[in-house]
Amino acid sequence: MIRGLAAMQDRNFRWFFLARAITMITGSMSSIALAFAVLEIDNDARSLSIVLAAFTVSNIVFVLFGGVIADRLPRALIIQSCYVVDILSIGAMAALLFTGTATVPLLAILSVVNGASTAFVLPAMQGIIPQLTTPEHLQQANAMLSFVRSAVTIGGPVIAGVVVAAAGPAWAMVVQAAGWLVAIPVLALVKLPPPAAEGGTTMFHDLRIGWHEFWSRSWLWTIVLAFMIMNAIHVGAWGVVGPYIAKNDDRLGITGWGWVLSAEGVGVLLMTLLLMWVPLRRPLRYGMIGIAAFAIPLTVLGVHPGVVLLAMAAFLAGAGAEVFATGWNLAMMENVPGEKLSRVASYDMLGSFVVMPIGTLVYGWLITQADPATVLIASGAVYGAIALATLAVPSVWRMGRPAAAVAPARAEVADS
Template sequence: MKLSDSWEALRDKDFRWFFIARTVSRTGSSMAPVALAFAVLEVEQKAVALGLVMAARTTATIVFLLVGGVVSDRFSRRVVLQVSHVLTALTQGAVAWLVITGNATVASIVAIEAINGAVTAFTMPAMQGLVPQLVPNRLLQQANALMSFAMQGTTVIGPALAGLIVAGPGAGWALAVDAMTYAIAVLALARVTIPPVARATTSMLHDLREGWSEFTSRQWLWVIVLAFGFLNAIHVGAWVVLGPFIATRHPDLLGERGWGLVLSAEAVGAVLMTVVLMRGQLRHPLRAGMLGVCLVVPALVMLGVAPSVWLLLPVAFAAGMGMEVFGTGWNVALMENVPQRALSRVASYDALGSFVAMPVGATVFGWLAAVADPRWLAVISGVAYLLISLAALAVPSVWRLGRRLPEPAERAAAPGV
C-alpha cells in the first residue's frame, strides 16, 4: 500500500468533515479535565469538591447511556451529535462565564457538569454509529485508526494547551476555549450528508429490549464486554491508581517525573500503532485485539517486580501498541457485524460496562493499597489480567471472527438509519 493510500478515507468529503469535527471537539475534551480541575479548585481548595464534580458528571453519563443509544438509533446521528455539541458548548461556556466573573460555586458547577455528563451519553453512541454510514467496510479499519491517531494526538496537545491557558488568563478561559471547539465542530458537522432517517414508531422500552437482544445474540460481543468489565477495573486500579502511588514510594527508581515518562511512552506506542493500522488489515480483529491486550501484562508485572523507569518504558510502549490494536479491532468488529439500525444501542451497552467498571476498580484498588503491598497487588493484577484475556481469547467465536467482504465503494445505509 502506498503511503498516500493510508489517508484514503479522508478523500471522502463527508468523512473528512466528520474527522475535522471529531478532532476539534476532541481537542476541547482533552483540555477539559485540566481546566475543570483548576476551575473547581479556584472556587474551593478541597479535593472533595473536585470529587463531587467528577462523580456528578460520570454518574449522569452512566444513567443516560442507554437512552442515548436509543435516541441515536432513532434519529439522524449527525443531528444528535450537533445537538449534543451545542449543549456541551453551552454548559462548558456557562461554567467558564461563572468562573471568569467570580460567581461560580461548587454546587453550580456540579449541576452544570451533571448536564454535561448526560449529554456525553448521547454523543458516544451517535459517534460510534455514524462512522459506518460514512465509509465502506474496506475502509472501516483505516477510518477508526485515523480517528484514534487524532485522539491520541489531542491527548498530548490538549492538556498542555490547557495548562498554558490556566497558568495565563486562568481556568475559566481554558473552559471557554473548550466550549468554542464544540461550536466549531457543530459547523463542521453541518457539512456532513447522510441518508434520511425513517422515524421509529416503537416505544423506547421496546428499542432497549431490541438492542439488548442484538447485544446478547452475539457471543463474541458479550464475552468481550464481560471480560473488559474486569479488565478495565484492573487496568484503572492497578495502572491508574497504583502506578502513581508506587512511583511516589520509589522516587529513586521511578518518581513522579519517571511515571510521566512511562505514560508518554504508552501514548507514543498507541500513536505509532495507529499509523501501522492505517496501512495494514486485521484479518481477525478480535484475535489480534485480545493478543494485543496481553501486552499490558508485562507492564503491570514490571510495575510490581521492578518499578524502574528504564524497565517500564519499553513495556509501557508495547502496552500502548497492544491496546490500540484492540481498540481499532473492536470498533471494526462492532461496525461490521452489528446492524446499523441497532449499532448505537449496542455501543451504549458496551460503554455502560466500561463506565461502571472504572470507578469500581479505582475504589477497590484504593482500599486494597491501604491493606496490602501495592507492588504485590500489581503483580497479581498482571496475572489476573492475563488469565481473563486468554479466557476470552479461547472462546471460538472470539478467535474465529474475521473481516467481512468489502462493500462496493458507494455508501449504502440500512433501512431506518
C-alpha cells in the first residue's frame, strides 16, 4: 500500500477514520450555525459570548473526569455514548429554533451539555488512536486525521455559510446531528480489547495517578505550561486583534482576512500530506520550532498588515503548527502508557485551554489601552521566545522515536 495511507491496512483504524471523517465534516459548520442562531435571537455580542463561554467552561470543568472515564471504559463506547448526548443536545437546539422558542439561556444550557460531552470525547479520542494501528503506522494515522481536519477547516465554514444563509442555522444543526447518527454504527465496527482494570480504585485516585504520569515527564509539563501562555496569545492576538485590524485597516480588510485564514489552512493541509510520507524523527524539537513560526504572522500583522505578505506568513505558520500537532501527538502516544494516556491527555487539555478565555478578555482590553501594532509586535516576540525556550529542556530537544516507528521508512528507501 502507498506509505502515506499505510494506516488504512489496519481494519480498526479504517472504521474509526470513516466515523471521525463523517463527524468532522458535518460538525465543521456547528460553530457558525450556533453563532448565527444566537444572533438571530439577540443581536448582541455579549449574548454570543455567554453561549460560547458556557461551552468552554463546561469543557474545562469536566475534562479531567473525562480522562479518567476514558482510561476505565472502552473508548469507542464512550465516544458513541457522547455522540448520543450530542445528538440530543444539538437536536434540542434545532427543535427550539424551528419552533421559535429558543432563548439565549436555553442555548447556553444546551451548550453546557455539549461542552461536557466534548470533555469526555477528546481524551477518549487521544487514547484510542494508538490502539487502532501499529507503531510504524502511527504518524500516518495522525497525519490522515489532520488532513481531514484541516480540509474541513478550509471548506467547512464556506459550506456552513451557504446552508445557514439558504436554510437557517437549525438545518445546519440537523446536518450535524445526522452525521453523529451515522458515525455511531460505524464506530461499532471498531473491535478493541477491554481496558486493563485497575481494581476498585476511586476516581480521585485515578486522577492522582494521571497527575503523577503528567508531572514526571519534564517535556510534557514544560510544553503545556508554555502553551498556557501561547494559546492565550493566539486566541487574543489572532482571534480578537486580527479581526479588529481587518475591519479598520484598508491594507487588509475583511475579505483579505479571509484569504489570510485560508492561507493558514492551506499550510496545515499541505504539511499533513508531507507528514504522511516523511518520518518526524525529532517530534518535539521540530514541533516547537514549527509552532514558533506563528510569531511571524503576528509580527507582520502589527508591522504591515498587507494581504499578500500576511498570507505568506500565515501559510508558514499553518505548516509549522501541523508539524507541532503531529509531533505532539506522537510524543504523547509513544511515551505515555496506553492505559493512562487519556488521563494524561486531559491534564494537557486542561492546562492548554484554561487560560484561553482570559486571553480573549485581556486582548479585548489591551487594544483599547495601547496601539494595536505595538501589542501585536510584542505578542509575536513573546510567543516566539516562549516556544523556542522550551528547546532548552533536554527531554524536549533530544526526544526521538521508537525504532519500530521509523524502521519501515528506512526499509522502503532501501528497497527503492
